[in-house]
Amino acid sequence: xxxxxxxxxxxxxxxxxxxxxxxxxxxxxxxxxxxxxxxxxxxxxxxxxxxxxxxxxxxxxxxxxxxxxxxxxxxxxxxxxxxxxxxxxxxxxxxxxxxxxxxxxxxxxxxxxxxxxxxxxxxxxxxxxxxxxxx
Amino acid sequence: xxxxxxxxxxxxxxxxxxxxxxxxxxxxxxxxxxxxxxxxxxxxxxxxxxxxxxxxxxxxxxxxxxxxxxxxxxxxxxxxxxxxxxxxxxxxxxxxxxxxxxxxxxxxxxxxxxxxxxxxxxxxxxxxxxxxxxxxxxxxxxxxxxxxxxxxxxxxxxxxxxxxxxxxxxxxxxxxxxxxxxxxxxxxxxxxxxxxxxxxxxxxxxxxxxxxxxxxxxxxxxxxxxxxxxxxxxxxxxxx
Numbered sequence: 001x002x003x004x005x006x007x008x009x010x011x012x013x014x015x016x017x018x019x020x021x022x023x024x025x026x027x028x029x030x031x032x033x034x035x036x037x038x039x040x041x042x043x044x045x046x047x048x049x050x051x052x053x054x055x056x057x058x059x060x061x062x063x064x065x066x067x068x069x070x071x072x073x074x075x076x077x078x079x080x081x082x083x084x085x086x087x088x089x090x091x092x093x094x095x096x097x098x099x100x101x102x103x104x105x106x107x108x109x110x111x112x113x114x115x116x117x118x119x120x121x122x123x124x125x126x127x128x129x130x131x132x133x134x135x
Numbered sequence: 136x137x138x139x140x141x142x143x144x145x146x147x148x149x150x151x152x153x154x155x156x157x158x159x160x161x162x163x164x165x166x167x168x169x170x171x172x173x174x175x176x177x178x179x180x181x182x183x184x185x186x187x188x189x190x191x192x193x194x195x196x197x198x199x200x201x202x203x204x205x206x207x208x209x210x211x212x213x214x215x216x217x218x219x220x221x222x223x224x225x226x227x228x229x230x231x232x233x234x235x236x237x238x239x240x241x242x243x244x245x246x247x248x249x250x251x252x253x254x255x256x257x258x259x260x261x262x263x264x265x266x267x268x269x270x271x272x273x274x275x276x277x278x279x280x281x282x283x284x285x286x287x288x289x290x291x292x293x294x295x296x297x298x299x300x301x302x303x304x305x306x307x308x309x310x311x312x313x314x315x316x317x318x319x320x321x322x323x324x325x326x327x328x329x330x331x332x333x334x335x336x337x338x339x340x341x342x343x344x345x346x347x348x349x350x351x352x353x354x355x356x357x358x359x360x361x362x363x364x365x366x367x368x369x370x371x372x373x374x375x
Binding site: 009011015028032034035040058062064067076077081082089092095096097099103105107109110121 | 158159161162166179180181184185188189192193199202203206207209210212213214215216217218219220221222223224225226233234235236237238240241244245248249252253254256257259260261262266270273274277278279281282283286290291292293295296297298299300301304305308309312313316318320322323324326327328330331332334335354356359360363
């Protein structure tokens with residue numbers, strides 16, 4: 001647990017150092033996610049010899065993600081400082097959000113289905129765990 | 136107020152403890168309410184908590200910086216949580232690799248669509264540039280979206296609230312919309328809602344179908360990455 005947490009924080013630290021050091025506009029934690037992904041691949045190789053290595057990482061990661069909603073609250077409460085902005089632009093912002101979300105959903109799903117047909121990677125029975133349950 | 140009560144309040148309002156407890160308490164109550172309504176999309180735990188904490192701040196005349204002094208400990212965990220998104224991504228790597236071609240194309244097309252459509256509509260309403268910047272990453276998971284806005288000189292608090300609202304809007308919209316379009320590919324349905332509405336959309340997808348949820352989680356992670364890379368460029372083209 002404590003080792004896993006240290007590894008996750010270390011990945012974030014590396015991400016921040018690289019992002020700020022090179023002046024990239026990518027947030028440090030996103031780079032940190034890539035570092036952790038690389039570490040997980042490395043871990044599974046080492047694990048063939050040392051089965052105990054980094055075992056708690058998955059459960060620690062899932063623990064952090066279990067109450068993701070909670071972590072958004074402090075920043076979201078900042079809206080109390082932006083009530084004037086919402087009063088002035090609220091209608092436009094809501095219209096922009098609704099229209100944009102609608103368009104994004106349609107464009108993304110149509111692209112995904114279209115390309116998967118063209119590339120021959122349509123949904124296989126093996127991909128769908130509930131395929132057998134359908135009538 | 137008696138002197139003793141006054142001094143107690145002075146003490147409490149100056150320590151991080153009080154606002155940490157208020158934040159956690161509001162979340163626990165909001166999460167229970169959401170459960171009681173069977174995770175109805177309109178009963179979003181973040182939305183309920185923000186309203187509750189906002190009312191407490193208003194009633195006690197507490198400023199946001201004072202509140203944040205306490206709540207920042209919770210806020211800090213957003214960074215490690217973003218890093219932890221690598222765990223579900225790595226777990227699903229086989230399914231992901233099998234659908235890699237449609238995913239990559241839909242990812243880039245969807246990501247650009249999300250930015251361009253939001254900023255274009257907002258521009259029609261004549262909004263100033265800082266607000267357009269704050270709106271642009273609205274489909275990205277909050278820690279990343281706020282990081283993008285911060286780097287580009289926008290308003291992170293406004294971004295946080297717009298991201299939350301986008302999640303709620305997408306979660307309400309997705310099921311009726313996909314049924315109307317007669318979309319039966321759960322991978323595609325999940326991927327679309329994860330891309331458009333990040334974690335809140337992903338939670339919704341898991342309620343409908345496990346495969347949709349898996350792909351929503353992947354879309355959320357990948358879109359965070361692609362938007363972080365593409366947004367500065369797309370925004371430059373849109374605003375110049």
